[in-house]
Amino acid sequence: MRGIPVASMVIGIASSPAARRQLAQLLGGTEAFLIVSSVDQAREFLGAAETPTAETTVETMQTMTVDVAPATVASPATPALVIDSDRRVARWLDREIELTRLEHDLLLCLMGAPGRVWTYERLHLKVWGNKHLGRGSDMHSVVRRIRRKLATLDASATIDSVRGVGFRLASA
Template sequence: MIVGVAASTAERVRLARLLGGADALLLVSNAEQARAFFELTGTAPRIVTAPETPQIKAVPEPIAELRLDVERRVVRWKDRELPLTRLEHDFLHCLVAEPGRVWTYQRLHHAVWGNEHLGHGSHIHSVVKRLRQKLASLGAAVTIHAVRGVGFHLLPAT
């Protein structure tokens, strides 16, 4: 059995894709949930941690200064921070994880909402609008840029 611990829905979806071929897979949002599971089953887990994925490309400085606190679901720019909703956090987490990469509407929808339904996309645009406002109110030098008909990516503000 493989137990994946990831705070955000986007991270759990990513783990599910990576480990989908496992015979048994349990995805939880924190270590306490995993401990509770093993206490209920009466088994002792063997803990293996995955190495961090190395950053291949240099991240533009303004984007590198943007911080997400996954435990508290806040976005931080320099000495200021603002709370995020789960959707805002998971959406921004995708963009921050791969700065500059264009995330398609479909890929974002799957990572954040966990399904393939796109509908008319107004819910995605609503999250983007709120995130842009929050980033601007922090004075962050980054913004969410729309790629018409494709999706979004995080770029230094111009």
């Protein structure tokens, strides 16, 4: 099969909407991915009833699945920085801080793709749910509070500003 391009796709299985959102953030840098809520849906997508190789693929995928605690995201660039969405706290090593809803949502976005620049417009749409940017002071205020909170944790993760564009999560 030389010369035939091979396309890759990741299929994720997550039963709850929160787990599917988390999985989508973790897979955000992946070229192509599909998230389904059950193994049956994955089998249906792969056409497992007609092709035994697809069923084998699903079974292999199940054994290779990494368990992720629901609503907890750890950033690959900063492995010790963890957000517990159920309790709305950020944890660095053995210390934690409480986050407001906006702080939580904004930090969760940035942690979903560490090092990647999130534009002001995209962050505003994802966190506030609308395209209105105004002067952007609302976003800058939230980022300032998160920076202070990360500093109180002595976390090596920082939020960098990209002038005129947006923000990115960086680790020192």
